[in-house]
Amino acid sequence: MNDQEEPILADFLKLVRSMRVINGIGTMTFLGGNRVSDEVIESMKYVNDIFLNMQDLSRTAGEYIARRIGVDAACITAGAASGTVLGIAALIYLRGGGKYTRDILEQGRKMLIAVQKPHRTEFRDLIYIAGPELREFGDTDIVTEESMRKVIEDNPGRILAIMHYAFEPMPGTLPLESVLRIAHSYGIPVIVDAAAELPPKESLTRYYKMGSDIVLFSGGKMLGGLSNSGLMIGRKEIIDAVHEIGPLNEENTDEGTRIFIGRPMKVSKETIVSTVAAIENFLRIDEDAWLSRIIKMADTIAEMISGIDPDISARVVMPQWNHPRPVNIPRVQVSFPQGIVAKEVSFRLRKFRIPIYTYCMEDKLYINPQCLEDDDIPLIIEGLSHALHSEKEETGWRN
Numbered sequence: 022m023n024d025q026e027e028p029i030l031a032d033f034l035k036l037v038r039s040m041r042v043i044n045g046i047g048t049m050t051f052l053g054g055n056r057v058s059d060e061v062i063e064s065m066k067y068v069n070d071i072f073l074n075m076q077d078l079s080r081t082a083g084e085y086i087a088r089r090i091g092v093d094a095a096c097i098t099a100g101a102a103s104g105t106v107l108g109i110a111a112l113i114y115l116r117g118g119g120k121y122t123r124d125i126l127e128q129g130r131k132m133l134i135a136v137q138k139p140h141r142t143e144f145r146d147l148i149y150i151a152g153p154e155l156r157e158f159g160d161t162d163i164v165t166e167e168s169m170r171k172v173i174e175d176n177p178g179r180i181l182a183i184m185h186y187a188f189e190p191m192p193g194t195l196p197l198e199s200v201l202r203i204a205h206s207y208g209i210p211v212i213v214d215a216a217a218e219l220p221p222k223e224s225l226t227r228y229y230k231m232g233s234d235i236v237l238f239s240g241g242k243m244l245g246g247l248s249n250s251g252l253m254i255g256r257k258e259i260i261d262a263v264h265e266i267g268p269l270n271e272e273n274t275d276e277g278t279r280i281f282i283g284r285p286m287k288v289s290k291e292t293i294v295s296t297v298a299a300i301e302n303f304l305r306i307d308e309d310a311w312l313s314r315i316i317k318m319a320d321t322i323a324e325m326i327s328g329i330d331p332d333i334s335a336r337v338v339m340p341q342w343n344h345p346r347p348v349n350i351p352r353v354q355v356s357f358p359q360g361i362v363a364k365e366v367s368f369r370l371r372k373f374r375i376p377i378y379t380y381c382m383e384d385k386l387y388i389n390p391q392c393l394e395d396d397d398i399p400l401i402i403e404g405l406s407h408a409l410h411s412e413k414e415e416t417g418w419r420n
């Protein structure tokens with residue numbers, strides 16, 4: 022192999038940058054989550070060159086955040102999905118009297134997690150990883166309090182928790198207030214998946230203050246941390262259990278060392294410290310100013326798109342509950358004349374010189390400005406013009 026053929030890191034890095042896309046959907050894991058601030062990067066460097074006791078770091082970080090936001094306890098996780106598995110595992114552990122027995126996962130398999138039927142999200146299957154089975158209650162379009170009582174009474178002692186997805190305002194579902202009241206009247210804890218419900222800032226503590234037992238957030242969405250980070254807020258007893266069976270603990274028995282269910286959800290010292298830095302940043306954001314900037318950008322995009330072709334109209338709308346969350350961020354809604362299929366346009370945009378990611382709902386195309394920079398706007402307009410007016414073979418299109 023001669024020098025020229027040898028792969029060099031600089032080429033790889035260049036290649037990676039050439040893979041960049043324009044993200045008009047939002048803080049999506051499949052597009053890289055988000056970009057983090059300099060403070061977040063700096064905080065990783067700050068902890069990178071030291072070794073420390075990771076259990077202590079994890080507990081210290083959790084206590085810092087809990088004090089900072091005024092909740093009982095918190096823990097940095099490897100994401101909201103990890104938090105779902107760890108939270109359920111912690112509840113099984115607590116049920117077993119706080120002993121991580123050999124058969125803890127078998128015990129978990131005998132338990133059920135109840136979920137309202139309309140909360141049929143792609144994240145539900147995580148429940149099975151921790152052991153329990155999923156039991157739905159209610160109908161697809163309406164969930165009554167009676168249906169929730171019935172699933173609990175039909176399965177005495179087997180409902181480990183209620184998993185609640187904070188997708189307000191989802192029509193027909195039982196609101197969290199009712200879920201908490203009913204669950205707690207039977208002594209059953211409630212886990213709230215609020216992964217993408219920020220902003221507003223106050224939602225960081227709102228679900229917990231309502232009485233939820235565990236609340237989960239993604240670190241890699243609006244909190245502004247790494248894509249593989251998250252925050253779990255909860256009652257102290259539960260968070261302590263999470264630390265016990267989490268990724269950073271192990272147990273020495275007569276038969277040797279044993280790790281726990283949390284191990285595949287490991288967080289590094291850099292993840293823990295940078296998530297604290299991200300949360301600190303998030304708490305300092307001027308939300309009104311941030312939202313004004315987003316609205317201004319949405320207005321500009323809508324105006325420029327409307328200028329492409331008189332048959333195409335674009336306007337700024339507030340999204341319905343079923344759009345990529347959070348739904349308090351306005352979107353650019355693009356409507357096409359008869360004969361132009363939004364999905365086809367969206368598909369073509371992803372084949373543009375710099376791929377542009379948008380999403381479609383009911384034959385309209387949407388752009389979420391949340392992750393866009395001003396420089397992306399002319400490229401979106403160029404891409405959209407191409408998508409509409411050119412054949413695929415033309416320059417600017419990749420096949």
Ligand SMILES: *Cc1c(COP(=O)(O)O)cnc(C)c1O
Binds near residue numbers: 100103248250251
């Ligand atoms: C993003 C998301 C998750 C997964 O969160 P990670 O932090 O990526 O693990 C879970 N639930 C909902 C509702 C989400 O939006």
